[in-house]
Structures are given as structure tokens and as C-alpha cells.
Amino acid sequence: MKITVETVVAAPIEQVWAAWTNPEDIKQWNAASDDWHTTAAAVDLREGGTFSSRMEAKDGSMGFDFAGTYTRIVEHQLIESRFGERTLRVEFLDRNGEVTVRESFDAETTHSEEQQRQGWQAILDRFAKHVEAKQIR
Template sequence: MKITVQALVRAPLSAVWAAWSDPEAIKVWNTASPDWHTTAASVDLRVGGQFSSRMEAKDGSFGFDFAGTYSAVEPHRLIVSQLGDRELRVEFSEGPEGVTVRETFDGEPTHSEEQQRAGWQAILDSFVRYVEGRG
């Protein structure tokens, strides 16, 4: 099952791309709720490069690594990643109001489609707040 989330970021494309690909920025915005945080992030943004984000509950009760390998990179336009046997496609489209960021990913079987969509959308909304708050 393919799941898509998207958001409009009212900021220049260069700022959106930079925030998406900077490990220090990722540690700030990569959260779905205030009781979670990203404690470590790495980005090697090139075909064959890898990325990883360590996401943890702030109370220390649970954590996991979100990681993959880049299979396509078109600067300021497209990032495609492999998450094991699943794919994540992130598109950046500049328009008159700002940049639309659209993520399309293969869902996983553990959580419902609604749970996955809500979680990914919450993280994307956090990204928007981060980028727009820097302007």
C-alpha cells in the first residue's frame, strides 16, 4: 500500500532543501509529538549514500532507528530512498505560495494506514513549523 502525505512550506526552496538534508536540523524537527525526539541523525545525500535518525521517547521507554539508502537524488526536486524492501519518495515542488513537500511511501504491516499517515503527517507538519519559524 502506498501512503502519501504533503504540506506547503512558505519558505524558499533552498531553505526547505537545506532543512531536509541537514542532520542538525533533522534532530530539531523530526518528531511526531512533544514526548518524542531525535537524538542522532546522519545524512550522506548521494545515490548509494545512507541516512539514519534515532527516534526515542523522551522518557526512555522506547526508541528505534529510521534508516535507509538513497537510490535517487535530484537536488531541490526529488529524493528516493530504500527502507529495506520499502520505498520512500520525497518530492519538492516550488509554487507561488512556497514549496510543496510530498512524501509517498510503502506502508508497513505493523500499524494501520491511518496510524502511519497520521504519524508521517505530524512529522511533516513539525518540519513546516521548523522551516517557517526560521524565516
């Protein structure tokens, strides 16, 4: 089953793309809630290149690694990747100075569809806030 989440970012596509693909930015926005954070991120943005991030609870009680391989990249438009047996498609739809970022991914079996949708949506919403805050500075 595929799950799709999306958000609209009020920023130019170049800034949206940069924040999505820059490890320092990823560490700032990649968390579903304030009690989690990303302590490390790496990006080799090319087809066949890899990505990884380490997400941890701020209280140190748990953490996990998220990693995969890029399978298709179309600059400022599309990133497709594989992580384990699952796939992820991220579309960047540039319209009149705003960018819709749409993620479609294979669901996993540990958590409910709704839990997965909420978690991925929360991260995506934090991404939008991060990029828009950088606009104001």
C-alpha cells in the first residue's frame, strides 16, 4: 500500500530543493515532534548515491537510522529512492512562487497506516516551516 502526504512551501524552488538535500538543513527539520531530533544526516545526491539520517528521542530513550539509495533524480522536480524493500517518491511541484512537496511511500507493517501518515505529515510540515523561516531572515 502507498501512503501520500504533501505540503505547500511558500518559497522559491531553489530554496526548497536546497533545504531538502542539505544535511545541515535536514538536521534542523527532520523530526515528527519537538521531543525528537536528527543528530546526523548524509546526502550523496546522485542516482546510485546514498542518504542517511539518525533520528533520536531527545531524552535518549530510543533512536533509529533511516537510510537508502537514490534511484532517480530530476533536479528541482523529483527524487526517487529505495530504503530496504520500500520505495519513496518525492515530487516538487513549482507553482507561482510556491512549491508543493508530495511524498508517496510504501507503508510498513509495524505501525498503522494512520500513524505513518501522521508521522510523515508532521515531518513534512516541519520542513515547510523551516524553509519559510529561512525566507524571513
